[in-house]
Amino acid sequence: MYSEADAAALYDLLNPWDPESNAGDAFYYSLVMDAESVLDVGCGTGAMLHLARDRGHRGRLAGLDPDRAALDRARRRTDIEWIDGTAAQAEPGSGFELATMMGHAFQFIVSDDEVRASLAGIHGALRPGGRLVFETRHPQARAWEGWRHTNPEDVSDLVDHAGRAVRVWHDVDSVVDDVVAFHGTVADPDGTVLLVEHARLRFLDLAALNGFLTAAGFEIEAQYGDWDRSPITAASREIITVARRSGRTD
Structure with missing residues (x-):
């Protein structure tokens, strides 16, 4: 039988995190390295934050995920905060400058109530003006x-x-x-x-996605159809979103 720990290790082999060879990883890497503090929501095995620290990020790095086997693997590195929990359970008032959700992690939030609670949790964990960046497959x-x-x-x-x-x-x-x-x-x-x-x-369409973001107190800063920051078109396979937290707290 294959254990949960085996599955977590296999995930890293199937999804190596490498901004030099993967355009999506490069997109996130530049944002992470430029931010003073980063909360990676759905961090999995923590590969992105590991690399950021390896390459000299000196600010606050935290990974949040409910998958304990993945977090056990992430915790091989101890100079990063690892938090067992969901997006809805993100600590309010944390004051992060940037929150990320990579690897289509946002799509695992299925019901309307879960989407609302997750966005509220992330909103509360960001400082006013902080940004949430994530991608979801275009339906x-x-x-x-x-x-x-x-x-x-x-x-x-x-x-x-x-x-x-x-x-x-x-x-x-x-x-x-x-x-x-x-x-x-x-x-x-x-x-x-x-x-x-x-x-x-x-698989939320653009209108539904933006409706949830706006209702949660986010302003859409930019949305792209590909990692080269090209616009969303009828041929786009991704919806890549950069949303900024407004000052509202309700």
């Missing part, structure tokens, strides 16, 4: 249609941290309104299943 691109074991582009073969050859893929279980339920499978090369993880993602 027009229908990314979930490629999440299937018969799609070679969605199948990864690799050797994990323990030296085991594994195969990883995804399959969609349902699409109901703007919520996609799916599962990821980790298996031996012979097909023996080691781990199945189920999840749901919400």
Whole structure:
């Protein structure tokens, strides 16, 4: 069987954080390095904050995530704050200059109430004028249609941290309104299943997303359709948002 710790280590192999080779990582990296204090919401194994500290960030860095196995891996570095919790549980009055949600973490917040509570939590953890930066897949691109074991582009073969050859893929279980339920499978090369993880993602369109942000007290500073900061078009696969916290506290 594959443990939660194994899965956390595998995540790092599948998603190496490298601003030199990944345009999305580069986008966040410059913002993080320029900010005095950063709260990474849904930080996972903490790869971004680890690299920021490695490369000389001297300010306050904190990672927030409810996944304890991922946080255990993140805590290999002790000069960063690691907080077990959700976005809704972010500490009010923390005064962060920047909050980030990378890796489409925002999409794991599914219900309207969860979205409102999460944005309220982040709003409260930012200083007035502080920024929230995150990306969500644009629903027009229908990314979930490629999440299937018969799609070679969605199948990864690799050797994990323990030296085991594994195969990883995804399959969609349902699409109901703007919520996609799916599962990821980790298996031996012979097909023996080691781990199945189920999840749901919400694909908010631009109008709905901005409605939630505005209601939570954020002002939309910029939105892009790609990591080169090009505008959102009918062909965009991402909605990359930079939102600024207003001074309101209600």
